Structures are given as C-alpha cells and as structure tokens.
Amino acid sequence: MPPDPSSVTDDPASLARRVADGDLSAVSAALNRIDDDRPANREAVLALLDALEGGRHGARIGVTGAPGSGKSTLLDALVSRLHTEGRSVGILAVDPSSQRTGGALLGDRMRLGSAAREAGVFLRSLAARDQLGGLSEITGASLDVLSAAFDLVFVETVGVGQSEAGVTDLVETLIFVAQPASGDLIQFMKAGILEWPDIFFVNKSDLGGRAERTVAELRAGLTLGHRRDPGFEPPVLAGSARDGVGIDELIAAIDAHQAYLKASGQGGIRRREGRIARARTAIVWRYGRFGLARLGGEGVIEARVDAHPGVSIERIIHDLGREIEHAFATPSGD
Numbered sequence: 001m002p003p004d005p006s007s008v009t010d011d012p013a014s015l016a017r018r019v020a021d022g023d024l025s026a027v028s029a030a031l032n033r034i035d036d037d038r039p040a041n042r043e044a045v046l047a048l049l050d051a052l053e054g055g056r057h058g059a060r061i062g063v064t065g066a067p068g069s070g071k072s073t074l075l076d077a078l079v080s081r082l083h084t085e086g087r088s089v090g091i092l093a094v095d096p097s098s099q100r101t102g103g104a105l106l107g108d109r110m111r112l113g114s115a116a117r118e119a120g121v122f123l124r125s126l127a128a129r130d131q132l133g134g135l136s137e138i139t140g141a142s143l144d145v146l147s148a149a150f151d152l153v154f155v156e157t158v159g160v161g162q163s164e165a166g167v168t169d170l171v172e173t174l175i176f177v178a179q180p181a182s183g184d185l186i187q188f189m190k191a192g193i194l195e196w197p198d199i200f201f202v203n204k205s206d207l208g209g210r211a212e213r214t215v216a217e218l219r220a221g222l223t224l225g226h227r228r229d230p231g232f233e234p235p236v237l238a239g240s241a242r243d244g245v246g247i248d249e250l251i252a253a254i255d256a257h258q259a260y261l262k263a264s265g266q267g268g269i270r271r272r273e274g275r276i277a278r279a280r281t282a283i284v285w286r287y288g289r290f291g292l293a294r295l296g297g298e299g300v301i302e303a304r305v306d307a308h309p310g311v312s313i314e315r316i317i318h319d320l321g322r323e324i325e326h327a328f329a330t331p332s333g334d
C-alpha cells in the first residue's frame, strides 16, 4: 500500500488528536503508518501509539467462529443498529489464513452491506498470519488505533477452539458465532471453544429447530467445563443475522458484559494480562525463548508493563527488544 501523503507529513501528536476525534481519514493514515515497517518510520509509529495510549479506549469486541458461520453478516446487522443509536464503530476484518505480503491483501472476505456503508462505519481488512500461525503484531496495533477513535471496535477472525486464545489478548469481550447443529457437545468441548467466549450467538435460527438444540448443548456444556472467568455466566443467544433477529439482544449482552468488566475490575485485569501476553508473544517471536531468558524471564515483562501503564505496549516491546540485543552483544558474566 503506498503511504498516504498525510501520514508522511503529520506529526504524531496532531495525527493522534485527529484520530481521537474520530476523523476517518486520520484513522486511515494512522493505520497506513503502522503498517509501514521501515526502521526510519519506527519512532513516529511509537510516538503515535504512545499518544493514543493516553487517550480514550473504546470497547474492543472479538467476533469469532467457523468459516461461513455468519460473522460478517452479523457485524453488518450490528453496526447498522449501533449507528442508529449514535455510536461510532470501527471494524477490523482479519484473515489469519493469508500471509501479509508487503501490506497487500490476498483475500478480502468482508463486505459491508449498504446500510453499514451509509452509516460511515470504518472497515479495514488485514491479512495477518505470521509464521507462528497467530495474529500478527500489526493486528494489535491496528486495534489500538481503532479503539482510540471509535466507541466500539469489532475484530472478525476465523477461529475454532484454541486459536481464540490469540484474539483474547486483544479484546475485552469475545463473541463466538456458532452454526446450528454445527457439532455436538463433545466436539465443542474437545475444541476448547467453551473456555474463552463471553457471549455465544447461535446464528441462522431461521433454519429451524436445529438452532435451539445447539443453544441447549452450549448451555449444558458451559455448566461442565473450565471457564476463564468464573464471575460471568456467558449468555447463549440465538438469532438470524440475515433477518435481523436477535440483534438487539446481542447488543444488550455486549453492553452487559462491558458493564460487568468495569464493575468487577476484570476489565483492568484483562487489559493488563493482554498487554503482558502481547509482549511475551512478540519477544519470543523475535528472539526466541533464549532471548526471553536473557532478558530475565517473564517476570521482567510483567514488571515493565506494570511500571508503565500509560506507555503503548509496542514501545515496551521495542525497548525490551533493544535490551535483549544489547545483552547478546555484551559478553555474559560481566
């Protein structure tokens, strides 16, 4: 993607101000800037992310589920409804199956319907697989930009089971979109699906009674398995994204979960854990377990995150990386 001219000339502080005002062209420029990984660009990116870190943070909501379960259709219905309530929305559609190639997209699976387009919803697609098969760091940085700009930010990822663990580092509320009769309870449990999501939405209820059976199985499963956050009982909802059924209930469930996070303090806990996990993943990805050990282990990451609450996680990762490189350049034992 060629750099947006404004991303070259804007200084980080003024670009951050325009992003925080929800200026769509500034959001676009900021996303282009963080996608530009030339070393000369690095300090400007970190300054931008630091400036955004100190500002507001809109709700971050993950939407995950098997291919074709209806995630994009559901987002389309959600954002149209949210817009009528006067809430600003950004969407990041991540395709983890395609590799980044110099910023170019190999596949763009998300199309917004006309209502959402007219509502001025901001949508960016990202091909975001790194060699670990997880979401790349740029996914996290992109969400940091979007949540500084909008009341709600949704990230759509294809995922079944364990791959949810990566997106949970980035969002506060995770919605799992299931298909009717997409599997029996044993399969859900084997795949580890029940552990992470905060809200389950069984889509395509227009297909008949099979949706009810899936709702019942999920509810039963949730009483059995290990839950990441025992303090919140995830609602299992059903509806039809295509027909706009169950959308109001889903928005109410999202708001209820966000309210729970604030009231219980879990929001802050998740945010801290997410930042630590992002730093750990990035350090191990760049320098290996040996690099992490050379740094002094995971405790050093935790301490650094706790000591710098107003600093972007990207800056913390950058600084830790410099320290590891320095440690490797210095003979050990002195």
Ligand SMILES: Nc1nc2c(ncn2[C@@H]2O[C@H](COP(=O)(O)OP(=O)(O)OP(=O)(O)O)[C@@H](O)[C@H]2O)c(=O)[nH]1
Pocket: 065, 066, 067, 068, 069, 070, 071, 072, 073, 074, 109, 110, 158, 203, 204, 205, 206, 207, 239, 240, 241, 242, 243
């Ligand atoms: N009958 C019915 N079909 C639906 C519903 N929601 C989505 N679909 C259809 O299911 C198919 C997949 O929908 P998408 O929204 O693209 O699903 P997705 O989960 O985003 O798919 P990927 O991004 O490829 O993983 C499309 O043909 C939709 O029209 C629904 O509520 N009822």
Ligand SMILES: [Mg+2]
Pocket: 071, 072, 073, 109, 110, 156
């Ligand atoms: Mg989709």
